[in-house]
Amino acid sequence: MNYCIEVKVDTNDADYVTEVSVIDEETLNRLKPLFEAIKNCDQHNNYPTSDHLQDESPHDLYPQFNVPLDPRFKDWDERCTAIELFEETCEPHPEGGYHSIVSIYVYPEVEKERLV
16 A cells, blocks of 8 residues: 655745655655654654755655664665665755754545646
8 A cells, every 4th residue: 555645844934945855665664653753752853854964864864764674684665774765755955954853744645636
């Protein structure tokens, strides 16, 4: 089953960017522990990127997700970290980056119809 994952980020002073991506169930299950850590982060800037990097990057904030997801496999996708998997599959990429993930919603992918 495929899922839509909607990630809303704060780029600067409540300027929000939302990205919706489609991921499979296996990817979602691999990312859920990272999302739980982001939700429980005690820092205001819970996922600083690009222009918002000061002292700590996501790799510094979440070192437990900086290890290969499954080192037994030689395929790059299996060796990537949860942070890299998030960045490759569903991370928004606004110009200048962002400092916080505001929300992440996930729901089953449904057929959509373009009206305009």
